[in-house]
Amino acid sequence: MRFNVSEINECIRTRRTIAPEFFSERKVQKELIEVMLENARWAPTHKLTQPWRFKVFYGKGLESFAEWHGETYKQITPEDKFKAPKYRKMKERPLKASAVIAIIMKRDEKESLPEVEEIASVSAAVQNMYLTASAYGLAAYWGSGGLTYTQEMKDYLGIGEKDQCLGLFYIGYPSIEWPKKTERMERRLVTEWVE
Numbered sequence: 001m002r003f004n005v006s007e008i009n010e011c012i013r014t015r016r017t018i019a020p021e022f023f024s025e026r027k028v029q030k031e032l033i034e035v036m037l038e039n040a041r042w043a044p045t046h047k048l049t050q051p052w053r054f055k056v057f058y059g060k061g062l063e064s065f066a067e068w069h070g071e072t073y074k075q076i077t078p079e080d081k082f083k084a085p086k087y088r089k090m091k092e093r094p095l096k097a098s099a100v101i102a103i104i105m106k107r108d109e110k111e112s113l114p115e116v117e118e119i120a121s122v123s124a125a126v127q128n129m130y131l132t133a134s135a136y137g138l139a140a141y142w143g144s145g146g147l148t149y150t151q152e153m154k155d156y157l158g159i160g161e162k163d164q165c166l167g168l169f170y171i172g173y174p175s176i177e178w179p180k181k182t183e184r185m186e187r188r189l190v191t192e193w194v195e
């Protein structure tokens, strides 16, 4: 065995999503976020296209992102659909985090593989970040609501037409006890052995 497998199993199985509403005031140092990003880039990638891109909003950058997030929701939402509590949430939620990382899939220019493989690869990179957070006891949250799939988000991130934002990854310290396991389908229900 190359590593302490029981610890790795525990880290994977107890990894949990913790929403920003349960983040404490304590700020996560940049160095730790760099470790998460470093681990992200070691995810599997077919034909080594390495489609993951990350835009990290931190400090003043996070403040302006939060402002843009709220105001853009207001701008693009028809009046009859606009909800003031949602507007406040869009504006205030990023500020509960130490950093918000935009998860981006950069489409291979030659389109040498199906798009689904590049999305899969970025998802694996995000899992690496989630697991790193789990190991450090940091709270992490992958959110794909709100503006995630809008053209406004693409423009704000400065990404190409064929690229995609896959969500926002919020990082902080938890203000609550580490959450218990969520429900999962039993292994036998999701696996078929053919022997």
Ligand SMILES: Cc1cc2nc3c(=O)[nH]c(=O)nc-3n(C[C@H](O)[C@H](O)[C@H](O)COP(=O)(O)O)c2cc1C
Residues within 6 Å of the ligand: 015, 016, 017, 018, 142, 143, 144, 145, 167, 182
């Ligand atoms: C692609 C993707 C998008 C997600 N988007 C959201 C979201 O918009 N809002 C949310 O509450 N959770 C979101 N989640 C997190 C899931 O809700 C969470 O993983 C699930 O509840 C299982 O909990 P766990 O991560 O603690 O095991 C997302 C997860 C993935 C993989």
